[in-house]
Amino acid sequence: MTAFGVSRSPRNIVFGKGQRGALGLSAKALGSRALICTDERLGGEPWFRAMVDDLTANGVGVQVYDRTIAELPLSCLDECTAAARPFGPDLVIGIGGGSCMDLAKVAALMLTHGGDIRSYYGEFKVPGPVLPLICVPTTSGTGSEVTPVAVLGDPERAMKVGVASPRLISHTAICDPELTYSCPPGLTAISGADALTHAIEAFTAMQRPATPQLPHQHVFIGKNLFSDRYALYAIELIARSLPRAVANGDDEAAREDLMLGALSAGLAFGTAGTAAAHAIQYPVGAMTHTPHGTGVALLMPYVMDFNRGACRDEFAAIAVAMGAKHSGQSADALAADAIDRVRRLFKEIGLPATLAELSVPADRLDWIAENAMSSQRLIKNNPVSLDVAGLRRIIDAAYHGSPMQDAA
Structure with a gap:
Protein backbone atom coordinates (compact mmCIF):
# COMPACT_ATOMS: atom_id res chain seq x y z
CA MET A 1 0.00 0.00 0.00
CA TYR A 181 -20.73 -5.02 32.63
CA SER A 182 -24.47 -5.74 32.77
CA CYS A 183 -24.70 -6.54 29.05
CA PRO A 184 -26.09 -10.13 28.86
CA PRO A 185 -24.08 -12.91 27.18
CA GLY A 186 -26.24 -13.08 24.05
CA LEU A 187 -26.02 -9.36 23.35
CA THR A 188 -22.32 -9.36 24.18
CA ALA A 189 -21.79 -12.10 21.59
CA ILE A 190 -23.85 -10.43 18.87
CA SER A 191 -22.44 -6.95 19.35
CA GLY A 192 -18.85 -8.18 19.62
CA ALA A 193 -19.23 -10.27 16.48
CA ASP A 194 -20.55 -7.17 14.71
CA ALA A 195 -17.42 -5.28 15.76
CA LEU A 196 -15.15 -8.03 14.49
CA THR A 197 -16.85 -8.02 11.08
CA HIS A 198 -16.42 -4.23 10.95
CA ALA A 199 -12.70 -4.64 11.47
CA ILE A 200 -12.28 -7.50 8.99
CA GLU A 201 -14.26 -5.80 6.24
CA ALA A 202 -12.44 -2.49 6.79
CA PHE A 203 -9.06 -4.21 6.63
CA THR A 204 -9.96 -6.06 3.43
CA ALA A 205 -11.97 -3.31 1.70
CA MET A 206 -11.16 -2.21 -1.82
CA GLN A 207 -8.13 0.07 -2.05
CA ARG A 208 -8.93 3.00 -4.34
CA PRO A 209 -6.42 5.22 -6.17
CA ALA A 210 -5.20 7.88 -3.73
CA THR A 211 -6.40 10.98 -5.55
CA PRO A 212 -6.89 14.31 -3.75
CA GLN A 213 -10.58 14.09 -4.64
CA LEU A 214 -11.15 10.67 -3.04
CA PRO A 215 -12.21 11.81 0.48
CA HIS A 216 -14.75 14.15 -1.14
CA GLN A 217 -16.16 11.55 -3.51
CA HIS A 218 -16.85 8.80 -0.97
CA VAL A 219 -17.73 8.90 2.69
CA PHE A 220 -16.20 5.42 2.94
CA ILE A 221 -13.02 5.60 0.92
CA GLY A 222 -11.82 2.01 1.27
CA LYS A 223 -8.68 0.51 2.73
CA ASN A 224 -6.03 3.03 3.79
CA LEU A 225 -3.06 3.56 6.06
CA PHE A 226 -4.95 4.65 9.18
CA SER A 227 -7.92 2.31 8.90
CA ASP A 228 -5.56 -0.68 8.59
CA ARG A 229 -3.88 0.16 11.91
CA TYR A 230 -7.18 0.54 13.72
CA ALA A 231 -8.61 -2.61 12.11
CA LEU A 232 -5.74 -4.96 12.99
CA TYR A 233 -5.66 -3.64 16.56
CA ALA A 234 -9.41 -4.23 16.81
CA ILE A 235 -9.10 -7.79 15.49
CA GLU A 236 -6.40 -8.61 18.03
CA LEU A 237 -8.37 -7.16 20.95
CA ILE A 238 -11.74 -8.67 20.02
CA ALA A 239 -10.36 -12.13 19.21
CA ARG A 240 -8.77 -12.45 22.63
CA SER A 241 -11.57 -10.86 24.66
CA LEU A 242 -14.92 -11.75 23.10
CA PRO A 243 -15.18 -15.41 24.21
CA ARG A 244 -14.08 -14.41 27.72
CA ALA A 245 -16.60 -11.56 27.96
CA VAL A 246 -19.40 -13.85 26.78
CA ALA A 247 -18.44 -16.58 29.23
CA ASN A 248 -17.96 -14.20 32.16
CA GLY A 249 -19.47 -10.75 31.99
CA ASP A 250 -17.61 -9.78 35.16
CA ASP A 251 -14.21 -10.22 33.50
CA GLU A 252 -13.18 -6.57 33.65
CA ALA A 253 -10.06 -6.97 31.51
CA ALA A 254 -12.08 -8.69 28.77
CA ARG A 255 -14.77 -6.00 28.91
CA GLU A 256 -12.12 -3.31 28.61
CA ASP A 257 -10.40 -4.98 25.65
CA LEU A 258 -13.73 -5.62 23.94
CA MET A 259 -14.89 -2.01 24.21
CA LEU A 260 -11.50 -0.75 23.00
CA GLY A 261 -11.68 -3.23 20.13
CA ALA A 262 -15.18 -2.10 19.13
CA LEU A 263 -14.08 1.53 19.29
CA SER A 264 -11.03 0.78 17.11
CA ALA A 265 -13.20 -1.14 14.65
CA GLY A 266 -15.51 1.88 14.43
CA LEU A 267 -12.56 4.15 13.68
CA ALA A 268 -11.49 1.68 10.97
CA PHE A 269 -14.76 1.20 9.14
CA GLY A 270 -15.88 4.79 9.73
CA THR A 271 -13.36 5.72 7.06
CA ALA A 272 -12.76 2.50 5.11
CA GLY A 273 -16.33 1.20 5.12
CA THR A 274 -17.70 -2.33 5.12
CA ALA A 275 -18.61 -4.59 2.21
CA ALA A 276 -20.40 -7.77 1.11
CA ALA A 277 -21.28 -9.28 4.49
CA HIS A 278 -23.13 -6.10 5.43
CA ALA A 279 -24.78 -5.80 2.02
CA ILE A 280 -26.18 -9.32 2.22
CA GLN A 281 -27.27 -8.95 5.83
CA TYR A 282 -29.63 -6.07 5.04
CA PRO A 283 -32.14 -8.20 3.08
CA VAL A 284 -31.52 -11.20 5.38
CA GLY A 285 -32.27 -9.06 8.42
CA ALA A 286 -35.36 -7.57 6.81
CA MET A 287 -36.67 -11.04 5.98
CA THR A 288 -35.86 -12.82 9.24
CA HIS A 289 -35.98 -9.96 11.77
CA THR A 290 -32.76 -11.28 13.30
CA PRO A 291 -30.11 -9.04 14.87
CA HIS A 292 -27.70 -7.29 12.55
CA GLY A 293 -24.64 -8.67 14.34
CA THR A 294 -25.90 -12.23 13.99
CA GLY A 295 -26.32 -11.87 10.25
CA VAL A 296 -22.98 -10.24 9.44
CA ALA A 297 -21.09 -12.69 11.65
CA LEU A 298 -22.78 -15.68 10.03
CA LEU A 299 -21.91 -14.36 6.57
CA MET A 300 -18.35 -13.24 7.28
CA PRO A 301 -16.51 -16.58 6.81
CA TYR A 302 -18.30 -17.20 3.50
CA VAL A 303 -17.48 -13.69 2.26
CA MET A 304 -13.86 -14.21 3.32
CA ASP A 305 -13.82 -17.47 1.36
CA PHE A 306 -15.12 -15.65 -1.71
CA ASN A 307 -12.56 -12.83 -1.35
CA ARG A 308 -9.57 -15.01 -0.42
CA GLY A 309 -7.74 -14.73 -3.72
CA ALA A 310 -7.68 -10.92 -3.54
CA CYS A 311 -6.85 -10.74 0.17
CA ARG A 312 -4.33 -13.48 0.95
CA ASP A 313 -1.83 -11.14 2.60
CA GLU A 314 -4.54 -9.37 4.58
CA PHE A 315 -6.03 -12.68 5.72
CA ALA A 316 -2.58 -13.86 6.75
CA ALA A 317 -2.20 -10.74 8.89
CA ILE A 318 -5.65 -11.38 10.39
CA ALA A 319 -4.62 -14.92 11.33
CA VAL A 320 -1.54 -13.61 13.12
CA ALA A 321 -3.59 -10.94 14.90
CA MET A 322 -5.90 -13.71 16.08
CA GLY A 323 -3.02 -15.73 17.51
CA ALA A 324 -1.54 -17.79 14.65
CA LYS A 325 2.21 -18.35 14.54
CA HIS A 326 3.67 -16.60 11.51
CA SER A 327 6.90 -18.56 11.13
CA GLY A 328 6.92 -21.60 8.90
CA GLN A 329 3.51 -21.03 7.30
CA SER A 330 2.75 -19.81 3.80
CA ALA A 331 0.43 -16.90 3.14
CA ASP A 332 -2.07 -19.37 1.66
CA ALA A 333 -2.04 -21.50 4.80
CA LEU A 334 -2.41 -18.46 7.06
CA ALA A 335 -5.26 -17.12 4.92
CA ALA A 336 -7.14 -20.39 5.27
CA ASP A 337 -6.38 -20.36 8.99
CA ALA A 338 -7.86 -16.87 9.35
CA ILE A 339 -11.17 -17.98 7.89
CA ASP A 340 -11.22 -21.03 10.12
CA ARG A 341 -10.40 -18.94 13.21
CA VAL A 342 -13.24 -16.53 12.51
CA ARG A 343 -15.65 -19.43 11.96
CA ARG A 344 -14.57 -21.18 15.17
CA LEU A 345 -14.75 -18.00 17.25
CA PHE A 346 -18.33 -17.35 16.20
CA LYS A 347 -19.23 -20.97 16.91
CA GLU A 348 -17.62 -20.73 20.36
CA ILE A 349 -19.84 -17.79 21.33
CA GLY A 350 -22.98 -19.57 20.15
CA LEU A 351 -23.83 -17.86 16.86
CA PRO A 352 -25.56 -19.71 14.00
CA ALA A 353 -23.45 -20.85 11.07
CA THR A 354 -25.95 -21.05 8.17
CA LEU A 355 -28.78 -19.03 6.72
CA ALA A 356 -30.97 -22.11 7.00
CA GLU A 357 -30.61 -21.81 10.79
CA LEU A 358 -32.17 -18.33 10.52
CA SER A 359 -35.19 -19.89 8.75
CA VAL A 360 -34.37 -18.21 5.44
CA PRO A 361 -36.63 -19.88 2.82
CA ALA A 362 -34.69 -21.71 0.13
CA ASP A 363 -36.82 -20.09 -2.58
CA ARG A 364 -35.84 -16.54 -1.48
CA LEU A 365 -32.10 -16.74 -2.12
CA ASP A 366 -32.38 -14.96 -5.47
CA TRP A 367 -34.38 -12.18 -3.78
CA ILE A 368 -31.63 -11.73 -1.20
CA ALA A 369 -28.94 -11.47 -3.88
CA GLU A 370 -30.92 -8.98 -5.95
CA ASN A 371 -31.70 -6.77 -2.97
CA ALA A 372 -28.15 -6.90 -1.64
CA MET A 373 -27.06 -5.28 -4.92
CA SER A 374 -29.01 -2.16 -3.98
CA SER A 375 -26.53 -1.36 -1.19
CA GLN A 376 -24.03 0.09 -3.61
CA ARG A 377 -21.90 1.90 -1.01
CA LEU A 378 -21.15 -1.61 0.37
CA ILE A 379 -21.02 -3.53 -2.91
CA LYS A 380 -18.51 -1.12 -4.45
CA ASN A 381 -16.26 -1.53 -1.40
CA ASN A 382 -15.78 -5.30 -1.73
CA PRO A 383 -12.23 -6.25 -2.81
CA VAL A 384 -13.64 -8.59 -5.49
CA SER A 385 -16.10 -7.12 -7.97
CA LEU A 386 -19.63 -8.27 -7.19
CA ASP A 387 -22.68 -8.92 -9.33
CA VAL A 388 -25.87 -10.83 -8.57
CA ALA A 389 -24.26 -14.13 -9.58
CA GLY A 390 -21.32 -13.59 -7.24
CA LEU A 391 -23.61 -12.65 -4.39
CA ARG A 392 -25.69 -15.75 -5.07
CA ARG A 393 -22.56 -17.92 -4.75
CA ILE A 394 -21.88 -16.49 -1.29
CA ILE A 395 -25.52 -16.82 -0.28
CA ASP A 396 -25.76 -20.44 -1.50
CA ALA A 397 -22.65 -21.36 0.48
CA ALA A 398 -23.98 -19.60 3.57
CA TYR A 399 -27.35 -21.30 3.23
CA HIS A 400 -25.91 -24.80 2.97
CA GLY A 401 -22.85 -24.25 5.16
CA SER A 402 -20.55 -25.33 2.35
CA PRO A 403 -17.08 -24.05 1.39
CA MET A 404 -16.45 -22.45 -1.97
CA GLN A 405 -13.52 -21.71 -4.19
CA ASP A 406 -12.46 -18.08 -4.00
CA ALA A 407 -13.44 -15.76 -6.81
CA ALA A 408 -10.09 -14.13 -7.53
Whole structure:
Protein backbone atom coordinates (compact mmCIF):
# COMPACT_ATOMS: atom_id res chain seq x y z
CA MET A 1 0.00 0.00 0.00
CA THR A 2 1.22 3.50 -0.78
CA ALA A 3 1.40 5.86 2.20
CA PHE A 4 -2.11 7.31 1.98
CA GLY A 5 -4.50 7.64 4.86
CA VAL A 6 -7.65 9.44 5.87
CA SER A 7 -8.98 9.59 9.40
CA ARG A 8 -12.43 10.90 10.28
CA SER A 9 -13.13 10.85 13.98
CA PRO A 10 -14.62 12.81 16.88
CA ARG A 11 -12.81 15.85 18.22
CA ASN A 12 -12.55 14.11 21.58
CA ILE A 13 -12.46 10.40 22.44
CA VAL A 14 -12.41 9.62 26.16
CA PHE A 15 -11.85 5.97 27.09
CA GLY A 16 -11.59 4.23 30.45
CA LYS A 17 -13.37 2.91 33.49
CA GLY A 18 -15.33 5.64 35.26
CA GLN A 19 -15.01 8.11 32.39
CA ARG A 20 -18.79 8.52 32.15
CA GLY A 21 -18.09 11.08 34.85
CA ALA A 22 -16.70 13.33 32.10
CA LEU A 23 -20.15 13.84 30.57
CA GLY A 24 -21.23 16.90 32.54
CA LEU A 25 -18.16 18.99 31.79
CA SER A 26 -18.07 17.77 28.18
CA ALA A 27 -21.67 18.85 27.64
CA LYS A 28 -21.21 22.17 29.43
CA ALA A 29 -18.58 23.11 26.86
CA LEU A 30 -21.07 22.58 24.03
CA GLY A 31 -24.41 23.95 25.22
CA SER A 32 -26.90 24.51 27.98
CA ARG A 33 -29.87 22.32 26.91
CA ALA A 34 -29.25 18.66 26.13
CA LEU A 35 -31.57 16.15 24.53
CA ILE A 36 -30.63 12.62 25.65
CA CYS A 37 -31.61 9.69 23.42
CA THR A 38 -31.69 6.35 25.23
CA ASP A 39 -34.05 3.42 25.78
CA GLU A 40 -36.45 2.52 28.54
CA ARG A 41 -34.23 -0.05 30.23
CA LEU A 42 -31.18 2.19 30.39
CA GLY A 43 -33.26 5.19 31.45
CA GLY A 44 -34.09 3.37 34.69
CA GLU A 45 -30.50 2.50 35.62
CA PRO A 46 -28.98 4.23 38.68
CA TRP A 47 -25.85 5.13 36.75
CA PHE A 48 -28.00 6.82 34.09
CA ARG A 49 -29.68 8.98 36.71
CA ALA A 50 -26.23 9.83 38.07
CA MET A 51 -25.18 11.00 34.59
CA VAL A 52 -28.28 13.21 34.35
CA ASP A 53 -27.48 14.63 37.78
CA ASP A 54 -23.93 15.35 36.57
CA LEU A 55 -25.34 17.32 33.64
CA THR A 56 -27.69 19.38 35.79
CA ALA A 57 -24.93 20.02 38.34
CA ASN A 58 -22.93 21.55 35.49
CA GLY A 59 -25.78 23.85 34.50
CA VAL A 60 -27.04 21.80 31.56
CA GLY A 61 -30.81 21.41 31.29
CA VAL A 62 -31.91 17.93 30.23
CA GLN A 63 -34.77 16.38 28.31
CA VAL A 64 -34.70 12.57 28.13
CA TYR A 65 -36.23 10.59 25.28
CA ASP A 66 -36.17 6.99 26.50
CA ARG A 67 -38.32 5.19 23.95
CA THR A 68 -35.67 4.27 21.39
CA ILE A 69 -36.52 0.99 19.65
CA ALA A 70 -33.99 -1.46 18.22
CA GLU A 71 -33.45 -1.16 14.46
CA LEU A 72 -34.64 2.47 14.80
CA PRO A 73 -37.95 2.84 12.95
CA LEU A 74 -38.71 6.28 11.49
CA SER A 75 -41.64 6.62 13.89
CA CYS A 76 -39.11 6.75 16.71
CA LEU A 77 -37.29 9.66 15.09
CA ASP A 78 -40.53 11.53 14.44
CA GLU A 79 -41.68 11.12 18.04
CA CYS A 80 -38.30 12.13 19.46
CA THR A 81 -37.91 15.30 17.40
CA ALA A 82 -41.53 16.37 17.92
CA ALA A 83 -41.03 16.14 21.69
CA ALA A 84 -37.67 17.91 21.58
CA ARG A 85 -38.51 20.96 19.46
CA PRO A 86 -40.36 22.89 22.19
CA PHE A 87 -37.43 22.24 24.53
CA GLY A 88 -34.99 23.74 22.00
CA PRO A 89 -31.88 21.62 22.64
CA ASP A 90 -28.52 22.99 21.62
CA LEU A 91 -26.75 19.63 21.87
CA VAL A 92 -27.77 15.96 21.64
CA ILE A 93 -26.43 13.04 23.67
CA GLY A 94 -26.85 9.40 22.70
CA ILE A 95 -26.48 6.90 25.56
CA GLY A 96 -26.93 3.22 24.73
CA GLY A 97 -26.39 0.80 21.89
CA GLY A 98 -26.19 1.60 18.21
CA SER A 99 -29.86 2.52 17.80
CA CYS A 100 -29.71 5.06 20.64
CA MET A 101 -26.59 6.69 19.23
CA ASP A 102 -27.95 6.63 15.68
CA LEU A 103 -31.14 8.28 16.91
CA ALA A 104 -29.04 11.00 18.50
CA LYS A 105 -27.28 11.55 15.18
CA VAL A 106 -30.40 11.86 13.06
CA ALA A 107 -32.22 13.86 15.74
CA ALA A 108 -29.34 16.34 15.69
CA LEU A 109 -29.67 16.45 11.91
CA MET A 110 -33.43 16.95 11.85
CA LEU A 111 -33.48 19.52 14.67
CA THR A 112 -30.91 21.53 12.72
CA HIS A 113 -32.05 21.23 9.11
CA GLY A 114 -35.61 19.84 9.23
CA GLY A 115 -37.34 18.52 6.12
CA ASP A 116 -37.90 14.85 5.28
CA ILE A 117 -35.31 12.41 6.59
CA ARG A 118 -35.56 10.52 3.30
CA SER A 119 -33.90 13.44 1.52
CA TYR A 120 -30.72 12.69 3.48
CA TYR A 121 -30.43 8.99 2.61
CA GLY A 122 -27.13 8.15 0.97
CA GLU A 123 -23.76 9.88 1.08
CA PHE A 124 -22.92 13.58 1.55
CA LYS A 125 -26.57 14.68 1.66
CA VAL A 126 -26.33 16.55 5.01
CA PRO A 127 -26.09 20.23 3.93
CA GLY A 128 -24.25 21.68 6.92
CA PRO A 129 -23.18 21.18 10.54
CA VAL A 130 -25.67 19.60 12.93
CA LEU A 131 -26.20 20.15 16.64
CA PRO A 132 -23.13 19.07 18.64
CA LEU A 133 -23.21 15.38 19.53
CA ILE A 134 -21.91 13.37 22.44
CA CYS A 135 -22.13 9.57 22.20
CA VAL A 136 -21.79 7.19 25.14
CA PRO A 137 -21.92 3.49 24.13
CA THR A 138 -23.21 0.85 26.53
CA THR A 139 -22.42 -2.13 24.29
CA SER A 140 -19.18 -3.07 22.54
CA GLY A 141 -20.29 -3.47 18.97
CA THR A 142 -21.55 -0.88 16.52
CA GLY A 143 -18.81 1.73 16.88
CA SER A 144 -21.50 4.33 16.18
CA GLU A 145 -19.91 6.64 18.73
CA VAL A 146 -17.18 7.44 16.20
CA THR A 147 -18.67 6.74 12.75
CA PRO A 148 -20.22 9.03 10.11
CA VAL A 149 -23.33 6.93 9.49
CA ALA A 150 -26.73 6.38 11.07
CA VAL A 151 -28.91 3.44 10.05
CA LEU A 152 -32.71 3.54 10.17
CA GLY A 153 -35.65 1.28 9.43
CA ASP A 154 -37.94 2.82 6.81
CA PRO A 155 -41.29 1.00 6.49
CA GLU A 156 -41.54 2.04 2.85
CA ARG A 157 -38.36 0.12 2.04
CA ALA A 158 -37.58 -3.56 2.28
CA MET A 159 -34.28 -2.96 4.07
CA LYS A 160 -32.63 -0.59 6.49
CA VAL A 161 -31.23 2.60 5.02
CA GLY A 162 -28.31 4.83 5.95
CA VAL A 163 -27.53 8.51 6.24
CA ALA A 164 -23.78 8.86 5.72
CA SER A 165 -21.92 12.12 6.20
CA PRO A 166 -18.84 13.24 8.13
CA ARG A 167 -21.13 15.87 9.66
CA LEU A 168 -22.78 13.08 11.70
CA ILE A 169 -19.57 12.22 13.55
CA SER A 170 -19.94 13.00 17.23
CA HIS A 171 -18.02 15.88 18.75
CA THR A 172 -17.14 13.73 21.77
CA ALA A 173 -17.23 9.97 22.36
CA ILE A 174 -17.11 8.79 25.98
CA CYS A 175 -16.37 5.07 26.21
CA ASP A 176 -16.60 3.61 29.71
CA PRO A 177 -16.24 -0.20 29.87
CA GLU A 178 -18.11 -0.26 33.20
CA LEU A 179 -21.30 0.54 31.29
CA THR A 180 -21.04 -2.84 29.52
CA TYR A 181 -20.73 -5.02 32.63
CA SER A 182 -24.47 -5.74 32.77
CA CYS A 183 -24.70 -6.54 29.05
CA PRO A 184 -26.09 -10.13 28.86
CA PRO A 185 -24.08 -12.91 27.18
CA GLY A 186 -26.24 -13.08 24.05
CA LEU A 187 -26.02 -9.36 23.35
CA THR A 188 -22.32 -9.36 24.18
CA ALA A 189 -21.79 -12.10 21.59
CA ILE A 190 -23.85 -10.43 18.87
CA SER A 191 -22.44 -6.95 19.35
CA GLY A 192 -18.85 -8.18 19.62
CA ALA A 193 -19.23 -10.27 16.48
CA ASP A 194 -20.55 -7.17 14.71
CA ALA A 195 -17.42 -5.28 15.76
CA LEU A 196 -15.15 -8.03 14.49
CA THR A 197 -16.85 -8.02 11.08
CA HIS A 198 -16.42 -4.23 10.95
CA ALA A 199 -12.70 -4.64 11.47
CA ILE A 200 -12.28 -7.50 8.99
CA GLU A 201 -14.26 -5.80 6.24
CA ALA A 202 -12.44 -2.49 6.79
CA PHE A 203 -9.06 -4.21 6.63
CA THR A 204 -9.96 -6.06 3.43
CA ALA A 205 -11.97 -3.31 1.70
CA MET A 206 -11.16 -2.21 -1.82
CA GLN A 207 -8.13 0.07 -2.05
CA ARG A 208 -8.93 3.00 -4.34
CA PRO A 209 -6.42 5.22 -6.17
CA ALA A 210 -5.20 7.88 -3.73
CA THR A 211 -6.40 10.98 -5.55
CA PRO A 212 -6.89 14.31 -3.75
CA GLN A 213 -10.58 14.09 -4.64
CA LEU A 214 -11.15 10.67 -3.04
CA PRO A 215 -12.21 11.81 0.48
CA HIS A 216 -14.75 14.15 -1.14
CA GLN A 217 -16.16 11.55 -3.51
CA HIS A 218 -16.85 8.80 -0.97
CA VAL A 219 -17.73 8.90 2.69
CA PHE A 220 -16.20 5.42 2.94
CA ILE A 221 -13.02 5.60 0.92
CA GLY A 222 -11.82 2.01 1.27
CA LYS A 223 -8.68 0.51 2.73
CA ASN A 224 -6.03 3.03 3.79
CA LEU A 225 -3.06 3.56 6.06
CA PHE A 226 -4.95 4.65 9.18
CA SER A 227 -7.92 2.31 8.90
CA ASP A 228 -5.56 -0.68 8.59
CA ARG A 229 -3.88 0.16 11.91
CA TYR A 230 -7.18 0.54 13.72
CA ALA A 231 -8.61 -2.61 12.11
CA LEU A 232 -5.74 -4.96 12.99
CA TYR A 233 -5.66 -3.64 16.56
CA ALA A 234 -9.41 -4.23 16.81
CA ILE A 235 -9.10 -7.79 15.49
CA GLU A 236 -6.40 -8.61 18.03
CA LEU A 237 -8.37 -7.16 20.95
CA ILE A 238 -11.74 -8.67 20.02
CA ALA A 239 -10.36 -12.13 19.21
CA ARG A 240 -8.77 -12.45 22.63
CA SER A 241 -11.57 -10.86 24.66
CA LEU A 242 -14.92 -11.75 23.10
CA PRO A 243 -15.18 -15.41 24.21
CA ARG A 244 -14.08 -14.41 27.72
CA ALA A 245 -16.60 -11.56 27.96
CA VAL A 246 -19.40 -13.85 26.78
CA ALA A 247 -18.44 -16.58 29.23
CA ASN A 248 -17.96 -14.20 32.16
CA GLY A 249 -19.47 -10.75 31.99
CA ASP A 250 -17.61 -9.78 35.16
CA ASP A 251 -14.21 -10.22 33.50
CA GLU A 252 -13.18 -6.57 33.65
CA ALA A 253 -10.06 -6.97 31.51
CA ALA A 254 -12.08 -8.69 28.77
CA ARG A 255 -14.77 -6.00 28.91
CA GLU A 256 -12.12 -3.31 28.61
CA ASP A 257 -10.40 -4.98 25.65
CA LEU A 258 -13.73 -5.62 23.94
CA MET A 259 -14.89 -2.01 24.21
CA LEU A 260 -11.50 -0.75 23.00
CA GLY A 261 -11.68 -3.23 20.13
CA ALA A 262 -15.18 -2.10 19.13
CA LEU A 263 -14.08 1.53 19.29
CA SER A 264 -11.03 0.78 17.11
CA ALA A 265 -13.20 -1.14 14.65
CA GLY A 266 -15.51 1.88 14.43
CA LEU A 267 -12.56 4.15 13.68
CA ALA A 268 -11.49 1.68 10.97
CA PHE A 269 -14.76 1.20 9.14
CA GLY A 270 -15.88 4.79 9.73
CA THR A 271 -13.36 5.72 7.06
CA ALA A 272 -12.76 2.50 5.11
CA GLY A 273 -16.33 1.20 5.12
CA THR A 274 -17.70 -2.33 5.12
CA ALA A 275 -18.61 -4.59 2.21
CA ALA A 276 -20.40 -7.77 1.11
CA ALA A 277 -21.28 -9.28 4.49
CA HIS A 278 -23.13 -6.10 5.43
CA ALA A 279 -24.78 -5.80 2.02
CA ILE A 280 -26.18 -9.32 2.22
CA GLN A 281 -27.27 -8.95 5.83
CA TYR A 282 -29.63 -6.07 5.04
CA PRO A 283 -32.14 -8.20 3.08
CA VAL A 284 -31.52 -11.20 5.38
CA GLY A 285 -32.27 -9.06 8.42
CA ALA A 286 -35.36 -7.57 6.81
CA MET A 287 -36.67 -11.04 5.98
CA THR A 288 -35.86 -12.82 9.24
CA HIS A 289 -35.98 -9.96 11.77
CA THR A 290 -32.76 -11.28 13.30
CA PRO A 291 -30.11 -9.04 14.87
CA HIS A 292 -27.70 -7.29 12.55
CA GLY A 293 -24.64 -8.67 14.34
CA THR A 294 -25.90 -12.23 13.99
CA GLY A 295 -26.32 -11.87 10.25
CA VAL A 296 -22.98 -10.24 9.44
CA ALA A 297 -21.09 -12.69 11.65
CA LEU A 298 -22.78 -15.68 10.03
CA LEU A 299 -21.91 -14.36 6.57
CA MET A 300 -18.35 -13.24 7.28
CA PRO A 301 -16.51 -16.58 6.81
CA TYR A 302 -18.30 -17.20 3.50
CA VAL A 303 -17.48 -13.69 2.26
CA MET A 304 -13.86 -14.21 3.32
CA ASP A 305 -13.82 -17.47 1.36
CA PHE A 306 -15.12 -15.65 -1.71
CA ASN A 307 -12.56 -12.83 -1.35
CA ARG A 308 -9.57 -15.01 -0.42
CA GLY A 309 -7.74 -14.73 -3.72
CA ALA A 310 -7.68 -10.92 -3.54
CA CYS A 311 -6.85 -10.74 0.17
CA ARG A 312 -4.33 -13.48 0.95
CA ASP A 313 -1.83 -11.14 2.60
CA GLU A 314 -4.54 -9.37 4.58
CA PHE A 315 -6.03 -12.68 5.72
CA ALA A 316 -2.58 -13.86 6.75
CA ALA A 317 -2.20 -10.74 8.89
CA ILE A 318 -5.65 -11.38 10.39
CA ALA A 319 -4.62 -14.92 11.33
CA VAL A 320 -1.54 -13.61 13.12
CA ALA A 321 -3.59 -10.94 14.90
CA MET A 322 -5.90 -13.71 16.08
CA GLY A 323 -3.02 -15.73 17.51
CA ALA A 324 -1.54 -17.79 14.65
CA LYS A 325 2.21 -18.35 14.54
CA HIS A 326 3.67 -16.60 11.51
CA SER A 327 6.90 -18.56 11.13
CA GLY A 328 6.92 -21.60 8.90
CA GLN A 329 3.51 -21.03 7.30
CA SER A 330 2.75 -19.81 3.80
CA ALA A 331 0.43 -16.90 3.14
CA ASP A 332 -2.07 -19.37 1.66
CA ALA A 333 -2.04 -21.50 4.80
CA LEU A 334 -2.41 -18.46 7.06
CA ALA A 335 -5.26 -17.12 4.92
CA ALA A 336 -7.14 -20.39 5.27
CA ASP A 337 -6.38 -20.36 8.99
CA ALA A 338 -7.86 -16.87 9.35
CA ILE A 339 -11.17 -17.98 7.89
CA ASP A 340 -11.22 -21.03 10.12
CA ARG A 341 -10.40 -18.94 13.21
CA VAL A 342 -13.24 -16.53 12.51
CA ARG A 343 -15.65 -19.43 11.96
CA ARG A 344 -14.57 -21.18 15.17
CA LEU A 345 -14.75 -18.00 17.25
CA PHE A 346 -18.33 -17.35 16.20
CA LYS A 347 -19.23 -20.97 16.91
CA GLU A 348 -17.62 -20.73 20.36
CA ILE A 349 -19.84 -17.79 21.33
CA GLY A 350 -22.98 -19.57 20.15
CA LEU A 351 -23.83 -17.86 16.86
CA PRO A 352 -25.56 -19.71 14.00
CA ALA A 353 -23.45 -20.85 11.07
CA THR A 354 -25.95 -21.05 8.17
CA LEU A 355 -28.78 -19.03 6.72
CA ALA A 356 -30.97 -22.11 7.00
CA GLU A 357 -30.61 -21.81 10.79
CA LEU A 358 -32.17 -18.33 10.52
CA SER A 359 -35.19 -19.89 8.75
CA VAL A 360 -34.37 -18.21 5.44
CA PRO A 361 -36.63 -19.88 2.82
CA ALA A 362 -34.69 -21.71 0.13
CA ASP A 363 -36.82 -20.09 -2.58
CA ARG A 364 -35.84 -16.54 -1.48
CA LEU A 365 -32.10 -16.74 -2.12
CA ASP A 366 -32.38 -14.96 -5.47
CA TRP A 367 -34.38 -12.18 -3.78
CA ILE A 368 -31.63 -11.73 -1.20
CA ALA A 369 -28.94 -11.47 -3.88
CA GLU A 370 -30.92 -8.98 -5.95
CA ASN A 371 -31.70 -6.77 -2.97
CA ALA A 372 -28.15 -6.90 -1.64
CA MET A 373 -27.06 -5.28 -4.92
CA SER A 374 -29.01 -2.16 -3.98
CA SER A 375 -26.53 -1.36 -1.19
CA GLN A 376 -24.03 0.09 -3.61
CA ARG A 377 -21.90 1.90 -1.01
CA LEU A 378 -21.15 -1.61 0.37
CA ILE A 379 -21.02 -3.53 -2.91
CA LYS A 380 -18.51 -1.12 -4.45
CA ASN A 381 -16.26 -1.53 -1.40
CA ASN A 382 -15.78 -5.30 -1.73
CA PRO A 383 -12.23 -6.25 -2.81
CA VAL A 384 -13.64 -8.59 -5.49
CA SER A 385 -16.10 -7.12 -7.97
CA LEU A 386 -19.63 -8.27 -7.19
CA ASP A 387 -22.68 -8.92 -9.33
CA VAL A 388 -25.87 -10.83 -8.57
CA ALA A 389 -24.26 -14.13 -9.58
CA GLY A 390 -21.32 -13.59 -7.24
CA LEU A 391 -23.61 -12.65 -4.39
CA ARG A 392 -25.69 -15.75 -5.07
CA ARG A 393 -22.56 -17.92 -4.75
CA ILE A 394 -21.88 -16.49 -1.29
CA ILE A 395 -25.52 -16.82 -0.28
CA ASP A 396 -25.76 -20.44 -1.50
CA ALA A 397 -22.65 -21.36 0.48
CA ALA A 398 -23.98 -19.60 3.57
CA TYR A 399 -27.35 -21.30 3.23
CA HIS A 400 -25.91 -24.80 2.97
CA GLY A 401 -22.85 -24.25 5.16
CA SER A 402 -20.55 -25.33 2.35
CA PRO A 403 -17.08 -24.05 1.39
CA MET A 404 -16.45 -22.45 -1.97
CA GLN A 405 -13.52 -21.71 -4.19
CA ASP A 406 -12.46 -18.08 -4.00
CA ALA A 407 -13.44 -15.76 -6.81
CA ALA A 408 -10.09 -14.13 -7.53
